[in-house]
Amino acid sequence: xxxxxxxxxxxxxxxxxxxxxxxxxxxxxxxxxxxxxxxxxxxxxxxxxxxxxxxxxxxxxxxxxxxxxxxxxxxxxxxxxxxxxxxxxxxxxxxxxxxxxxxxxxxxxxxxxxxxxxxxxxxxxxxxxxxxxxxxxxxxxxxxxxxxxxxxxxxxxxxxxxxxxxxxxxxxxxxxxxxxxxxxxxxxxxxxxxxxxxxxxxxxxxxxxxxxxxxxxxxxxxxxxxxxxxxxxxxxxxxxxxxxxxxxxxxxxxxxxxxxxxxxxxxxxxxxxxxxxxxxxxxxxxxxxxx
Numbered sequence: 001x002x003x004x005x006x007x008x009x010x011x012x013x014x015x016x017x018x019x020x021x022x023x024x025x026x027x028x029x030x031x032x033x034x035x036x037x038x039x040x041x042x043x044x045x046x047x048x049x050x051x052x053x054x055x056x057x058x059x060x061x062x063x064x065x066x067x068x069x070x071x072x073x074x075x076x077x078x079x080x081x082x083x084x085x086x087x088x089x090x091x092x093x094x095x096x097x098x099x100x101x102x103x104x105x106x107x108x109x110x111x112x113x114x115x116x117x118x119x120x121x122x123x124x125x126x127x128x129x130x131x132x133x134x135x136x137x138x139x140x141x142x143x144x145x146x147x148x149x150x151x152x153x154x155x156x157x158x159x160x161x162x163x164x165x166x167x168x169x170x171x172x173x174x175x176x177x178x179x180x181x182x183x184x185x186x187x188x189x190x191x192x193x194x195x196x197x198x199x200x201x202x203x204x205x206x207x208x209x210x211x212x213x214x215x216x217x218x219x220x221x222x223x224x225x226x227x228x229x230x231x232x233x234x235x236x237x238x239x240x241x242x243x244x245x246x247x248x249x250x251x252x253x254x255x256x257x258x259x260x261x262x263x264x265x266x267x268x269x270x271x272x273x274x275x276x277x278x279x280x281x282x283x284x285x286x287x288x289x290x291x
Contacts, residue, residue, distance in 0.1 A: 008032055014040040014072070021045070024057040024174070031065045037072035044176060046076040046196055048110040048169045055196050057174035061182050068186045074176050075193040075219070081168040081226045081253075082106070086117075086161050087143060094152030098136075098165060099143045101223050106144050112136060114168035114253070115146070117159060118225055122251075127158035128165060166225040168253060173197035173229065183240075184208045191215040195228040198254070204237030212245040216252065227251040235259045 006012065006027065011034040022045045027033070044058055058074070061067060082104045089096040100106060117128035130150045137145045148155055173196025179185060180203045192199045192215070199216055202209060211233065218227045232249045235242070235258065242259070249256035268277035 006030055006033065010034070011036060013038060016040060018043055020077070021058050022056055024060055026060045026062065027064065028061075029063040030067070033064060033066070034068040034070070035072075036068075036070045040071070041073040041075065042176075043075055043077050044196075046078050046080055046173070048078065048080075048107075050170060050173070050196070051111075052170060052172055052174070052197070055170065055173035057178065058176040060178045060180070061185075062180045064179075064182045064185070066184045067182060068188065069177070069190060070186075070188040072189070073191045073193065074195075074199070076196065079104075079224060080170060080173070080194060080196040080229050081166050081224055083164060083166050083223050083225050086159060086163045086165060088161060089156050089159060091153055091156045094148050094156065095145050096148070096156060096159060097139070097143050097145050098167070104223075105142060106136075106138060108138050110167075110169050112146070112167050112169065114171050114229075116166050116168075116225075116253075118164040118166065120164070122164070122225060125163075127160065127163065128155050130155065131171065164225065168226065168229050170196045171229050171253065175199060175201040175234070177201070179203060179206050179209075182206045186210045186212070187214050188212045191217070193217065193219045193222075193227060194224075195230075197229055198231035198234040198258075199228055200233045202233070202235040202238050206238050207240035209235075209238060209241075210243040210245070211247055212243075214244070214247045215249075216256075217248065217250045225251060226253045229253040231258045232256040233258070237261060 008031040014037045016039040018041045020043050084098045084100040087097040087099045112134050115130040116124050119125045132149050135147045175198050177200045216227050216232045231254045264278040266278055
């Protein structure tokens with residue numbers, strides 16, 4: 001109700017505390033709006049059985065002008081990935097045994113959608129990199145045996161017993177902040193600790209964005225290897241200026257900053273009526289509004 005009643009030229013201050021976000025909130029066609037926290041943390045619901053379409057996200061801003069979001073922390077209520085070590089491997093059988101670290105456990109309900117190996121400096125070494133859903137068995141002692149589907153023999157030859165591995169339950173979950181047709185947006189003092197996908201998505205036709213002290217990092221004491229399962233900031237359509245100032249990104253499953261346009265594939269040319277029909281060049285689906 002708070003978001004439905006927002007008027008133009010408003011500042012909303014979220015008091016100190018934790019706010020559980022179980023759905024996405026739409027804020028549409030607002031001008032001169034500031035959303036500000038005071039040691040405020042937003043927690044998005046996530047469970048390890050969720051598919052991409054089921055992840056709730058947090059905020060969808062559509063058609064807003066002069067928008068500022070500042071001084072908030074963002075995370076999930078459950079981890080979106082887990083860390084462990086390789087205990088053994090069976091090259092011919094195409095499997096390896098994974099042991100979760102620090103009391104983490106696999107229940108059998110998780111969907112393992114990506115796997116990556118790391119060296120002891122916590123840098124991905126690509127001995128193992130798999131981006132398909134993999135089946136697994138839970139062993140009596142809580143270890144899991146993972147059945148690789150992508151070049152299993154070749155990957156297992158590179159993978160070493162004792163190596164660190166991160167299992168991602170999802171890769172491109174819904175972003176916490178999505179912007180469509182928004183102009184002059186500022187995000188200041190925003191920190192993200194856990195995300196099921198990219199943290200921010202900017203869609204056509206947005207213009208003039210500034211990110212200042214925008215941080216994606218793991219919380220202190222975490223043994224996870226990914227703070228965000230995909231990009232930090234993903235821009236699919238932006239005009240004007242893009243400014244990043246004093247930002248920091250670590251432990252990302254993809255790019256810190258990804259900037260590209262929105263490609264389209266021509267499906268039909270009607271010369272007589274001067275009409276060209278197109279679909280999205282990536283998803284082979286309808287184009288975004290105002291593409």
